Amino acid sequence: xxxxxxxxxxxxxxxxxxxxxxxxxxxxxxxxxxxxxxxxxxxxxxxxxxxxxxxxxxxxxxxxxxxxxxxxxxxxxxxxxxxxxxxxxxxxxxxxxxxxxxxxxxxxxxxxxxxxxxxxxxxxxxxxxxxxxxxxxxxxxxxxxxxxxxxxxxxxxxxxxxxxxxxxxxxxxxxxxxx
Amino acid sequence: xxxxxxxxxxxxxxxxxxxxxxxxxxxxxxxxxxxxxxxxxxxxxxxxxxxxxxxxxxxxxxxxxxxxxxxxxxxxxxxxxxxxxxxxxxxxxxxxxxxxxxxxxxxxxxxxxxxxxxxxxxxxxxxxxxxxxxxxxxxxxxxxxxxxxxxxxxxxxxxxxxxxxxxxxxxxxxxxxxxxxxxxxxxxxxxxxxxxxxxxxxxxxxxxxxxxxxxxxxxxxxxxxxxxxxxxxxxxxxxxxxxxxxxxxxxxxxxxxxxxxxxxxxxxxxxxxxxxxxxxxxxxxxxxxxxxxxxxxxxxxxxxxxxxxxxxxxxxxxxxxxxxxxxxxxxxxxxxxxxxxxxxxxxxxxxxxxxxxxxxxxxxxxxxxxxxxxxxxxxxxxxxxxxxxxxxxxxxxxxxxxxxxxxxxxxxxxxxxxxxxxxxxxxxxxxxxxxxxxxxxxx
Numbered sequence: 001x002x003x004x005x006x007x008x009x010x011x012x013x014x015x016x017x018x019x020x021x022x023x024x025x026x027x028x029x030x031x032x033x034x035x036x037x038x039x040x041x042x043x044x045x046x047x048x049x050x051x052x053x054x055x056x057x058x059x060x061x062x063x064x065x066x067x068x069x070x071x072x073x074x075x076x077x078x079x080x081x082x083x084x085x086x087x088x089x090x091x092x093x094x095x096x097x098x099x100x101x102x103x104x105x106x107x108x109x110x111x112x113x114x115x116x117x118x119x120x121x122x123x124x125x126x127x128x129x130x131x132x133x134x135x136x137x138x139x140x141x142x143x144x145x146x147x148x149x150x151x152x153x154x155x156x157x158x159x160x161x162x163x164x165x166x167x168x169x170x171x172x173x174x175x176x177x178x179x
Numbered sequence: 180x181x182x183x184x185x186x187x188x189x190x191x192x193x194x195x196x197x198x199x200x201x202x203x204x205x206x207x208x209x210x211x212x213x214x215x216x217x218x219x220x221x222x223x224x225x226x227x228x229x230x231x232x233x234x235x236x237x238x239x240x241x242x243x244x245x246x247x248x249x250x251x252x253x254x255x256x257x258x259x260x261x262x263x264x265x266x267x268x269x270x271x272x273x274x275x276x277x278x279x280x281x282x283x284x285x286x287x288x289x290x291x292x293x294x295x296x297x298x299x300x301x302x303x304x305x306x307x308x309x310x311x312x313x314x315x316x317x318x319x320x321x322x323x324x325x326x327x328x329x330x331x332x333x334x335x336x337x338x339x340x341x342x343x344x345x346x347x348x349x350x351x352x353x354x355x356x357x358x359x360x361x362x363x364x365x366x367x368x369x370x371x372x373x374x375x376x377x378x379x380x381x382x383x384x385x386x387x388x389x390x391x392x393x394x395x396x397x398x399x400x401x402x403x404x405x406x407x408x409x410x411x412x413x414x415x416x417x418x419x420x421x422x423x424x425x426x427x428x429x430x431x432x433x434x435x436x437x438x439x440x441x442x443x444x445x446x447x448x449x450x451x452x453x454x455x456x457x458x459x460x461x462x463x464x465x466x467x468x469x470x471x472x473x474x475x476x477x478x479x480x481x482x483x484x485x486x487x488x489x490x491x492x493x494x495x496x497x498x499x500x501x502x503x504x505x506x507x508x509x510x511x512x513x514x515x516x517x518x519x520x521x522x523x524x525x526x527x528x529x530x531x532x533x534x535x536x537x538x539x540x541x542x543x544x545x546x547x548x549x550x551x552x553x554x555x556x557x558x559x560x561x562x563x564x565x566x567x568x569x570x571x572x573x574x575x576x577x578x579x580x581x582x583x584x585x586x587x588x589x590x591x592x593x594x595x596x597x598x599x600x601x602x603x604x605x606x607x608x609x610x611x612x613x614x615x616x617x618x619x620x621x622x
Binding site for chain 1: 200205434460461464467469516521522
C-alpha cells in the first residue's frame with residue numbers, strides 16, 4: 001500500500017536540509033527495523049502455533065515476547081510517519097487558505113507532536129525506572145519488564161526531534177526557503 | 180460544572196483544534212490531558228501518573244497487535260501482485276457479460292478486501308490493476324472510477340477490517356464475532372454494487388461493453404492462481420472464529436501466508452519486503468497515534484462521567500430508540516465529510532456506545548446489540564470514504580485515472596452511494612442479517 005494519506009497533503013514534500021538528510025535515513029531505518037521485528041514476530045507465532053498443534057508446545061513465553069517486541073517495533077514507526085507528513089488531519093476547513101497560513105498551522109501542529117512525544121518519552125522512562133526498582137519480571141521467561149518499556153523510549157525521543165524539525169521546516173517554508 | 184458541561188467543553192476545544200489542522204491524535208491527547216487536569220482540581224500529578232503507562236499499556240496490548248499484522252499482510256498482498264491474480268480470476272469468469280470488466284473490478288476488490296483491512300489500500304491497489312483494463316474496453320470514465328472508488332470500501336467492509344478491530348478493543352467485544360458478523364453485510368455490499376453496474380449498463384449499454392470471453396482451461400488456471408488467497412481468508416476467519424487461533428495468531432498466519440505467496444508467486448524480493456515494512460510502518464503509526472490520543476481523551480471523558488450522564492439522559496428522554504439510532508448514523512455521515520473513518524470510530528464510540536447499549540432495539544440482548552451496532556457503524560463510516568467533499572477513495576482513484584475529471588468520478592459514485600444507503604437501512608431494520616452467522620457458529 002503506497003499509503004495515500006500523505007498524497008492528499010496539499011503541500012509539496014519538503015526538500016530536506018542538511019539536518020533533515022541526516023534525520024530522514026535514521027527514521028527510515030528505524031521504521032524498517034520495526035517492520036522486520038514484526039516479520040520476526042510473525043515467524044515466531046507460526047512456530048508457536050505449529051508447535052502447539054503438534055503437541056511439542058508453543059515457543060516459551062510467546063505472548064510476552066510478542067507484546068514486548070511489538071511495543072518496541074510500534075514505537076519505531078512514529079518518527080518516520082511524521083517526517084512524511086502522514087498524520088491524520090482534517091484539511092477540509094483550510095483547503096482554500098494561503099499556503100503561508102497553512103504552514104504556520106502545521107508548524108504549531110508539529111510542535112504539539114514534539115511536546116506530546118517528549119512527554120510520553122519522559123513518562124515511559126519514569127515507568128521503566130519504577131519497574132526496574134520494583135524488579136518486576138515477566139510471567140513465563142522471568143525477563144525484567146523494564147527492558148521492554150525502556151526500549152520504547154528512543155522511538156518517542158526521535159518523534160520529538162522529528163516534530164521540532166518539521167515545525168522548523170514549516171516555518172522556513174512559510175518564508176519560502178528550506179531548512 | 181457538571182460532567183456533561185465538561186464533556187461538551189472538551190469536544191468544543193477538540194473541534195477547534197481539528198479545524199486548525201492539529202493532527203487528530205494529538206488534538207485528542209491535548210484536550211484529554213487538559214480535561215483530566217481540570218477534573219483533578221488543577222493538580223497535574225494524577226495526569227503524570229496515568230501517563231506513565233499510556234504508551235506501553237497500549238502498544239503492548241495483545242489484541243491491538245493484530246493491526247500492524249493485518250497491515251503487513253495487506254502490504255505483502257499489494258507488493259506480491261496478488262491483486263493482479265484476483266482481477267484476472269474474476270474477469271475470466273464474469274468479464275464477458277455486459278459491464279463485465281466493471282463487475283470483475285468489484286469482485287476483485289472484494290477478494291482483495293478479504294486479505295486487506297484498509298479501504299484506501301484496496302482502492303489504490305485495485306485501481307492500478309483495473310483502470311487500464313477498463314479503459315482498454317472503452318468503459319465510461321464515470322463508471323470505471325465510480326465502481327473502483329466504491330469497490331475500495333470493500334477493503335474494510337469485508338473482514339479483516341481495521342476499524343472493526345478498533346471497535347472491538349474499545350467495547351471489549353470479540354474480534355472474531357465481529358468479523359463473522361461482517362461477512363454477510365459485506366457480501367450484500369458486493370451484490371449491491373454489482374446490481375448497480377448491471378442496471379447502469381442495461382440502461383446505457385455504451386457505459387460498459389462486454390469484456391473478453393475466457394475459455395474453461397484458462398479459467399481453471401486463473402482459479403489455481405487465486406486459490407491460495409481464498410485459503411488465507413478462510414484460515415484467518417475460521418481460525419479466529421473456531422477458536423483454534425486467536426485473532427493475533429490468525430493475523431500472523433495471514434501475514435506469513437501472504438508473505439510466502441508474494442515471494443513465491445509474485446516475485447517479491449528484498450526491495451519489496453523493505454517497501455512492505457515501510458508501508459506497514461507508516462499506516463501503523465498513523466493509526467496508533469490516533470489511538471494513543473483517543474486513550475487519553477477517553478480517560479478524561481470517563482472521569483467527567485459525561486458518557487454515562489448523556490446515556491441516562493437519552494434513555495429518559497422518551498425519544499424512540501430507532502430515531503436516536505438514525506440520528507447517530509446521520510452524525511456519522513456528517514462527520515464523514517471532514518474526518519477519517521478510524522478517527523470517527525475512536526472519537527464517537529465512547530459516547531454513542533453507552534447510549535445504544537442503554538436503549539432497547541427489538542429486544543436484542545447486549546452482545547447482539549453491540550455486534551449489530553458495530554457493523555452498522557462500520558458501514559456508515561465507510562461511506563464517508565466515497566461521498567463528497569472528502570471522499571478519500573474518490574481522490575485516489577481519480578488521481579490514478581488521469582483522464583477522468585473529478586466531477587465525473589463523483590457523479591459515477593452516486594449510484595453506488597444509493598446502494599450503500601439501501602444496505603444501511605436493511606441492516607438497521609433487520610439486525611438478523613448481521614447476527615445470523617454469529618448465532619449459527621456460536622453454539
